[in-house]
Amino acid sequence: MNYKIIDNFLSEKDFYNIKKIFFPENQQQVKLPWYYNCGIVRDPKLGPTGYEKYDWMYSHSFLSDNPKKESEYISLIQPIFKKLNASSIIDARANLLVPTKNHIHHEDHVDRNTFHKVALFYITKNNGFTELKNITNINCVENRMVIFDGSIYHHSVTSTDKVRCVININYIPLIKLGNTKYFYF
Numbered sequence: 001m002n003y004k005i006i007d008n009f010l011s012e013k014d015f016y017n018i019k020k021i022f023f024p025e026n027q028q029q030v031k032l033p034w035y036y037n038c039g040i041v042r043d044p045k046l047g048p049t050g051y052e053k054y055d056w057m058y059s060h061s062f063l064s065d066n067p068k069k070e071s072e073y074i075s076l077i078q079p080i081f082k083k084l085n086a087s088s089i090i091d092a093r094a095n096l097l098v099p100t101k102n103h104i105h106h107e108d109h110v111d112r113n114t115f116h117k118v119a120l121f122y123i124t125k126n127n128g129f130t131e132l133k134n135i136t137n138i139n140c141v142e143n144r145m146v147i148f149d150g151s152i153y154h155h156s157v158t159s160t161d162k163v164r165c166v167i168n169i170n171y172i173p174l175i176k177l178g179n180t181k182y183f184y185f
Helices: 013-022 074-083
Strands: 004-005 035-038 055-063 068-070 086-097 118-121 130-132 136-139 144-149 154-157 164-173 175-177 181-182
Touching: 004 136, 013 074, 035 118, 055 181, 074 118, 074 144, 074 164, 136 144
Parallel strands: none
Antiparallel strands: 004 144, 035 055, 055 068, 055 086, 086 164, 118 144, 118 164, 130 136, 130 154, 175 181
């Protein structure tokens, strides 16, 4: 199998700690800053997508390798990193899509052209989904993790009911054979 779905990936406490910063219940709570991005999968300068009106999202980069930077909120998602058993994290970001009138399928893509795994951690439950090309569709269920080989083409699909929020992590897995651990960089 090229993918794995893990429901209730984090403890209720760890999940709640993330969700309350992403979506605070009142104005006095600490809030995660979100940033507007034009072009969900590709650069709008490359031409029409057919869904220009909705070809934008909010995001928050926790860790980036281009340019190398780390968010002051990185500790918020450390429980996810610990459970991934990664030898290294390449990048991690949260993506937030607002509901659309109809489901919009974004373009198939791979996140990078080098060996890696993709971990998608769903923060919200909604009727959007992630499509792994020619393999399966994965519904957005809060506290669900899906892990798949980074060479699999995939795309997001907007929701029509509620906000779709996912943490996308690209990482190099720690490979263990017997009692020996192999690190890949």
